[in-house]
Amino acid sequence: MNIRLHKIEKPESRIIKISGSKSETNRALLLKALQHSIQIENGSDSDDSYLMLQAISEKKEVIDIGHAGTAMRFLTAYFAIQPDCSVIIKGSDRMHERPIGILVEALKQLGAEIHYLEKQGYPPLKIIGKKLIQNRISIQATVSSQYISALLLIAFRLENGLRLQLIGKVTSVPYIKMTLQMLNRIGVKTDWTDDVITVYPASELADTTLSIESDWSSASYYYAIIALSPVGTFLELRDFEKESLQGDACIIRIYENFGVTTHFKGKSIRLEKVASPAKEYLEADLTNAPDIAQTIAVTCLGLNILCNLTGLHTLRIKETDRLQALKNEIEKWGGTVCITENSLQLTSKININRDTKPVLIKTYQDHRMAMAFAPLALKTTLDIQEAEVVSKSYPDFWKDLKKIGFKMQEL
Known part of the structure; x- marks a missing residue:
């Protein structure tokens, strides 16, 4: 499905409730599979989380996780420690191009039995689950x-726990801290000292409810919308924490450069455009929050x-080579x-605020390409190819944009 987003002057000031973080939800689903007494509140309604839950609960011999990269990594580890389990895990063509060798080799260091069915170092995999005794490994970080x-x-379900040595500069540190x-929330003891992370074994844990914060990656698109809107525009988003586990919460600080402020009130945040951008050049290190790179790049374009x-x-x-995809699509504006x-x-600066034939944005089966470019409707009419791809992380995205006044039509 292709859609056309018609140019609008500003969004309507409304309250938006975004579902739970995909990153937190997928971790919670795996923990619940290992500790059944865990309850989950405000879980993500994304395709990725649904596929994760389905794979754990249906116990099929062949599991297809499509484009869900997190599910591929987490489930590989999960099935490796399930005694008497034999499973093949595969995905989309793109998933079979995404490396998994570092994880597989680390699991093999622990004693896991995992076989590559096609290309060495890549899915699909055949996993023969077993009890793992080894507890000391190293991994490229x-x-x-x-x-x-x-x-x-x-x-925590390994008999002797795990002592994991990290080699090299660690990427996306906030996700490891998350x-x-x-793990600490459900009662598991952990320690991170220098380049070594230790997780201690835990057989008996108290009943726990994991309440999932709304997704900051999804919130980033509303930051872009406010940044591209006139001064005085505001929106309210629900169920966010001031002390967030999610690395993408750094969007608050970054978007201050674009004149956007964030005010917390309870578990709501109010985004407001209070000034024009403070500078004409932005420099940002996104090592700890790479998922918001597309949002920021397109905001700068707009x-x-x-x-x-x-x-x-x-x-x-990722789902595609996001750097090449951004280059391809941004350069369509010259x-x-x-x-x-x-x-x-x-x-080079580009004035996209023009009345010309709408640019068609190719999404490359990447949900973040579709959502990152959508805010440009504040500047120009544009077309989004394969708009349904947003269901991977934010199924209600287009519905929520309509709530705040975006005008769109199917092509």
């Missing part, structure tokens, strides 16, 4: 924090601001984008 989180989440804090975003090495192995393995620079 520079590629994906999800490999580390997958190991940490299962560690994992450890969620505000005619140059930028240099770094810490983006993980974007090459600008110049320079990308490296680690960075994206918007190097």
Whole structure:
């Protein structure tokens, strides 16, 4: 389904309730699979979380997790420690291009039995579950924090716990801290000293309810909407914490550069455009929050601001090569984008506030491409290809945009 977003002057000031964080929910689902007494409140309604839950509960011999990268990593670790379990886990064509060798080799260090069915180091996998006794391993920490989180989440169910040594500069640190804090919430003891993380075994745990905060990655698109709106525009978002586990909460500080303020009141936040952007050039290191890179880059495009975003090495192995995808789509407006393995620079100003034939944004089966470009309707009419892809993380995205006055039609 392709849609056209018609240009609007400003959004209507409304209250939006975003569902729970996908990152927190998927961790909670895995913890609940290992400790059945856990209850989950305000879980994500995303496709990824549904696929995760389905894979755990249906106990099929062949599991297809589609594009759900987090599910692939977490479930690989989960099934590896299930005695007498034999399962094949596969995904979409793109999923079979996303590396998983670092995690698989770490699990093999623990004694796991995992076989590659096609290309070495990539899904699909055949996993023969067994009881794992080893508890000391090392892992490269520079590629994906999800490999580390997958190991940490299962560690309390290993007979001797886990002592995990991290090699190299750790990427996406807040996501690892999120994992450890969620383990602490259910009563598991952990320790992170220098480059070593220890998770202690825990067989008996008290009943726990994990209340999931709303998703800051999804909130980022509303920050972009307010940034691209006239001064005085505001929106309210529900169920957010001032002391968040989510690394993407750094969006608060970054969007102050665009004249957007954030006010907490209870569990609500009010976003307001209070001033024009303070500068014409933005520099930001997104090592700890790479998922908001697309939102920020497109905001800079819409505000005619140059930028240099770094810490983006993980974007090459996401649902698509997000750096190349951003370059392709931003340059449709005539600008110049320079990308490296680690960075994206918007190097020429582009005035997109024009009445010309709508630009068609290709999404590359990536939910964040669709949602990151949608706020540009505050500046120009544009078309979004395969708009339904947003269901991967935020199924109600288009419905919620309609609530705040966005005008759209199917093509």
